[in-house]
Amino acid sequence: MDNIFGLALIALGLIVAFNLLLTLALIKKTSILPNPTTPSNSPLPVGSAAPTFLAETTDGGAYSLSDFVGRKLILVFVSPTCNPCLMKMPELIRLRSSLLKKNISLVITSIASMEQTRQLIHQFEIDFPILIAPRGENSLVENYAVYATPTFCSISEDGKIEGGGELNSEWTTLVSALE
CATH class of the missing domain: 1.20.5 (Single alpha-helices involved in coiled-coils or other helix-helix interfaces)
Known part of the structure; x- marks a missing residue:
């Protein structure tokens, strides 16, 4: 036994x-091991073609990726109900103005409704158009793999992804290099 x-x-x-x-x-x-060509928090592979998009603006216009060919483009995704986004808005407004002088387009892109975004514009007295791409209504958010706000995606003059992610240390490094 x-x-x-x-x-x-x-x-x-x-x-x-x-x-x-x-x-x-x-x-x-x-x-999931980090890909050496993709920053650790970048939702899209660096060097890949940026997904095309078409989004309405708060002033009734519309923009597509092709409108930015020949210029560096930085899409910053925000939500009017996101406190970190609200805290970053003054910096984004200031930064947009200084980057325009260098032929760099910083485009704030709201994932909320037109009405919520207009409230954001009023709150911060924004005098430029903001792209509207509500989650589930515009493919821009899904195509750019926006998983949170505030996040960004940097696109080169020839339409290639240069990086992206949350507005943290990688964002600070990008901004320092551009200013």
Whole structure:
């Protein structure tokens, strides 16, 4: 009886060890490792073609990616209900003005409704158009993999993704390089 119990205990130990090894191998295989061509928080691969878009503006116009060919474009995605977005608005307004002088377009893109975005414009006395791309109504948000706000996507003069992500240290580095 002791022999059977001992063998069962050894078999159970081997099964547990084998299960642990399989689990570790699965974790290693499914881990998302950073792609050296993509910044750690960039939703789109660096060097890939920027997705085309068409979005209405708050002043009744519309813009597409082709309107920015030959200029660096920085799309900044915000929501009027996002507190970090509201805190960044004064910086974005100031930065947009200084970048225009360098032929760089910083385009604030709201993922909210026209009405909510107009309230944002009124709150910050914004005197330039903002793109409207409500989630679920305009493919721009999905095509640019906007997972949170505020986030940004930097696009080169020839329409290639240069980077993107949240407005954190990577954003600060980009802004410092452009100013």
